[in-house]
Amino acid sequence: MNRGRDRLLTQLRPQIDDERVLQAMAAVPRDRFVPAALRRDAWQNVPLPIGNEQTISQPLVVARMCELLELRGDERILDIGTGSGYHAAVLALLGAHVWSIERHPALSEQAGENLAAAGIGNVTLLVGDGARGLPEEAPFDAINVAAAATAVPPALEDQLVAGGKLVVPVNDRLYVVERTADGVERRALERVRFVPLI
Ligand code: SAH
Secondary structure, eight states: OOHHHHHHHHHHTTTOOOHHHHHHHHHSOGGGSSOGGGGGGTTSSSOEEEETTEEEOOHHHHHHHHHHTTOOSOOEEEEEOOTTSHHHHHHHHHSSEEEEEESOHHHHHHHHHHHHHTTOOSEEEEESOGGGOOTTTOOEEEEEEOSBBSSOOHHHHHTEEEEEEEEEEETTEEEEEEEETTEEEEEEEEEOOOOBOO
16 A cells, blocks of 8 residues: 555556556655655655755656666666666566666665665666676667767667667657667657766
8 A cells, every 4th residue: 555656656657558667667666766855755756866966767757768668578678877776676677687887886885775675686786987888798688878868879779689779868858779680770759858978
């Protein structure tokens, strides 16, 4: 029984078609991923501050980005911009394993505690520059970028398997990139707001 969560799911349902994504949004305790003082707002459909001038993304945006990756459960996933670890946690329920990169060590450390508190074990956290991807674990079936780039980072496109998908905000617009047999296909979608990819 969690009224906040039920209300959030009611808000997401008309906008998200993938039932697995809705299940994952219901299963990940977002209240474990926000600072204690903001816990009672955790199930609101809004971004919230998490320190270091960063935010945990809006639930609708997390759900939408996860849906666009079309995950089935067996994917190796790269997540850039760990922040609180929330988005990584949702991805971890939708795929097989998540590698998540954050440039602020303090946020990565807190994310590790948040993921442990939520009982999520299939996420590997790394500190560094995610714009370069993670060549030592590439290729990935899916790549999620939770910070706004100024162009689709070429290193990330290169680290997708054929048929793999990359979701990335570029300036103020969400892009889905799919690697095909002979190149990449980029699609521009709805407007979104994200902190910058540094
Ligand atoms: N996905 C997070 C929210 C992301 S906010 C969540 O669910 O809580 C964007 C994050 O990207 C911030 O924590 C920021 O520090 C990080 N970031 C920005 N540029 C980065 C880069 N080049 N490499 C890794 N992390 C980066």
